[in-house]
Every structure is written in C-alpha cells, then in structure tokens.
Amino acid sequence: MLKSPHIEVLLDVKTTLGEGPVWDAESQRLHWIDSADGRIFRSTHDGRELRSWHVGEPIGSMAVSRDGSFFLAALKSGLHRIDAASGEQELLVDPEPDLPNNRLNDGKVDRQGRFIFGSMDTLEEQASGRLYSFTPEGQLSTLDEGIVVSNGPCFSPDGRTLYFSDTWTGLIWSYDYDPSTGAATNRRTFATVDTSTGGAADGATVDADGYLWQALVYGGKIIRYAPDGSVDRIVETPVLKVTSLAFGGPEMDTLFITSMAKPPLPRFPEDGQQRGSLFAVSGLGVRGLPEPRFGA
Template sequence: MATEIDVLLDIKTTLGEGPVWDAESQRLHWVDSADGRIFRSTAQGTELCAWEVGEPVGSIAIGADNTHFIAALQTGLYRVDMESGAKELLVDPEPDEPTNRLNDGKVDRRGRFVFGSMDTLEEKPSGKLYSYDAEGGLSSLDTGIICSNGPCFSPDGSILYFSDTWTGEIWSYDYDVDSGAVSSKRTFATVDTSTGGAADGATVDSEGCVWQALVYSGKIVRYSPEGEVDRVLEMPVLKATSLAFGGPELDILYVTSMAKPPLPRFPEDGQLRGALFAVTGLGVTGIAEPRYGK
C-alpha cells in the first residue's frame, strides 16, 4: 500500500499543535496554540467540535474519566470541563517568568502529565520540563530550555524523548516509570537547524521508532531506536508542527500545521497552511496514549 497524505480538515489553525488520539473514545484531539482552542473529531474528521480557553494553549491530555482536559496554557496548568468549558487553575509552575508559556506535553505510562515551558520570543533558556501527577504533585525534570517540544515515551515507558527546538538536539533520558524521575540525559539525534528545519512535536510507534516533525522544513523524520534516520516524509506544507498515530487500527498518522508563523523571521507557507493531515499506508502502527491520572 502506497503512502498517501490527505487533508483531513482544512480549518486554518493559526498554530495547530498537540494531536492526541484517545483510543477509548475513538476521537482525535488537537489544539490551536495561538488562538486558544481545543478541537475534537472522529478519525474521519466528522463531528468536529471546539472549546475556547481564552489564552494560548500548548498541549492537552484527556482526563481519566473523559469529562475534562488537562491543558497547558500560558498562565498555568488547568482543568477544562468538556461539558461547560469552564477552566480551573491546577498549578502555575512559573509565576516569576512572565514571558514564558507552557508548551508541549504527553502522558506517561502511569498517568502523569509531562510537559515543558518556553520563552515566547524563543530566545532565552528560561523554560523547564515538568511532571504533574494524579495527586497534584509537580516536579521539575530539567531546566535551561528555550522551547520545549516533542516529549514522548518508548513503548515500555522506560525512555523519555524530548527536544529543545533551537539547540538542534533531540535528547533521551532514562525514565523511572514508578517514580517519574529522569537520569542519564544524552543526545539521541541531531537536527541541522541551518537548513531551516527545527525539532517540533514527536511520537513513538509500536516498533520503538521516534517520529519527529521538523517544522519550517516540511519534513517528518522517523528515527530508529538508535537515533538513525530511517525514513523521511515530505509534507505539502513547510510548517508541519506535530503528529500522532490514531484511527481504529492506530495506523493513521495525523499531522498538524500552522497557518501563520509566530514570529516574523519564520517562513510563510502555501494554500494548505494550517490544515490537519492524515497520512496512511505507512506500514506501521502507533501506541495507544494513556489518559491523565489513569
């Protein structure tokens, strides 16, 4: 079966990000970071609905009971009710960093939400990597980050992958599934940022390979567990931002994109900018993502 890249929804998200497939409800979720919206649809892009959260949103997790989201917003980590849209502040991890906002996140195999922060101008290393557990405990896992992106876990949960977009490095850490602690940080792979591409969202497939969106270059790269380039997909837009496997068989790669770059130094794009894409025929499957607190 040949690989096909189709537009699932051409909704022109200003900054599409953070796709999450919920295997229990069979629904795809993603965000428009810049416009402060959370979206949900079926695998085919039908039954589209949205929630307005009133501020930039970096990423979300689905709550264990499927009645709320955990949302990493500009001003902190929130609980967002799916029925009413009401939001409740859980924790503000950086009250002394007014130019930071929370960004990409993913749930580990024990239901913790692992997320990072970033400098909104993408210049100073004021960001951190955090873990938030089901009891409301917040832990700092790493510091000195400019733009947190791409947290994801190996199939057994024992390795955490993560990138600081503008360092050109994708890191891996040993991850203690029981405690949520990290150790043995090392470089997993490098990205040549001089060509215009930079590491953005990421996911891991059932074979343990890491799929990374290289934003501004129009490429999706699959890395082997050893960090070697295994496959490169050329997307129909330059600003592909993040990705997640989903669908009933977990064999569809959903890819978000941005319609408008966040800063003037970043490139414009073609007519399909901001669309949500569905990539089929890859011959691999993803891993069902856990819900927060479960």
C-alpha cells in the same frame, strides 16, 4: 516493509498554530489544539463531528482525563482543568508565576498517568524554560531546566525512555525514565536534527516498533528515527510549517499531522494554501501506540 504514504487534508481548519494532536483510543476521537488562538478541537478519525472549546489564552498541549470528563490543559497561565461538558476552567497550578515572558508548551502523559510538559520563552531566545511532571495527585516537579523551546516529549514502548527536544539546540535527547517515581535521569543525545533546510525539531511520537517520528517545522518533513538514533525514513509534507503528529484511527495506522497558518515570529517563513490544515497520512505500514489518559 514500509510502504509509500498517501497524504490528504482531513480538515482545513486554518489553525494559526496547530499543535498537540492526541488520539484517544477509548472515545475513538482525535484532539488537537490551536496554540495561538486558544482552542481545543475534537473530531472522528475521518473529520466528522468537529467540536471546539475556546480556552481564552494560548495553549501548549492537553490531555484527556481518565474518566473523560475533563481536559488537562497547559495554558499560558498554568495547568487548568477544563470541563468537557461545560467548558468551565479551574487553575490547578502555575509553575512559573515569576516568568511572564514564558508560556507552557508541549506535553504527553506517561504510562502511569502523569502529565510531562515543558515551558518556553515566547520570543524563543532565552533558556528560561523547564521540563515538568504533574501527577494525578497534584504534585509538580521539575525534570530539567535551561530550555528555550520545549517540544516533543514522548516515551519508548516500555515507558522507560523519555525523549524530548529543545527546538533550537538541533538535538533530540533521551533520558532514563523511572516509571515508579517519574524521575528522568542520564540525559544524552539521541539524535542530531538536520537543520540545513531551515527546519527545527517540533512535536514527536513513538510507534509500536519503538521508532521516533518527529515533525521538522519550517522544513516540511516528517523524520522517522530508528531506536539507535539513525534516520530511517523521511516523509515530505505539503506545507513547510508542520508542527506535531500522532498515530490514531481504528487500526492505529493513520498519522495525523498538525500545521500552522501563520508563523509566530516575523523571521519565520510563510507557507502555501494548505497551511493550517490537519493532515492524515495513510499507507505507512506502521502502527502507533495508544496514548494514556491523565489520572490514577
């Protein structure tokens, strides 16, 4: 039975556009980013040992490498390898050199070590974005296209269903995902997002029971969807602009939530004093799944 949650500010780092939390079970560290300011953060589950890396440009998502020596980072200029010790950067591939108004956005690693990530139009108007797969061997492929703002890629517990959102469609999609080839096929609507409060689909994760959790950005809510796409639970959050979420901690039962301190465009709402904080939610009675590292 689900319990009543307790929500607290773990770190008041005032991220301009906090995003992409990733709990690395091997190192027992939480990673997250400031997408607008170009920073990667890392801390313990209780907010100690805070460290950050400046990457010099907007960042959409990141993953920890198999041996932990580098981050794979989706920057505006392409996928980069960032050395965890020195901070040195190496461009691996630029998927969209012909689309200067696009940038790379949300991403997750599949169970086989591929990085699944999307791109977006920075004005959030044109359907110029795509959904990509990048293998540890360096092969880039396109999984889907015609996307305005790519968000929320995540996988079912068996790794055979890929979930993904184009934020302003109001839809969460699911695909049949082939773990052996990395192909995503048979796109269909998994759930329709309730945008009546002004919120929209943002980052997402799947728990150990196969339920999808999604941040309703600008709506100040976290929505838990059952495997059949029905709304199972709604958690109200202290700020409107919650952006993404990840389960982690020693028992994988803490839900970490990122938020933004400043909206990216003038038409989006401002927020309260806790805007830009990293939140920790306990007492949910739910456990998450460890996220894979990037690499073979």
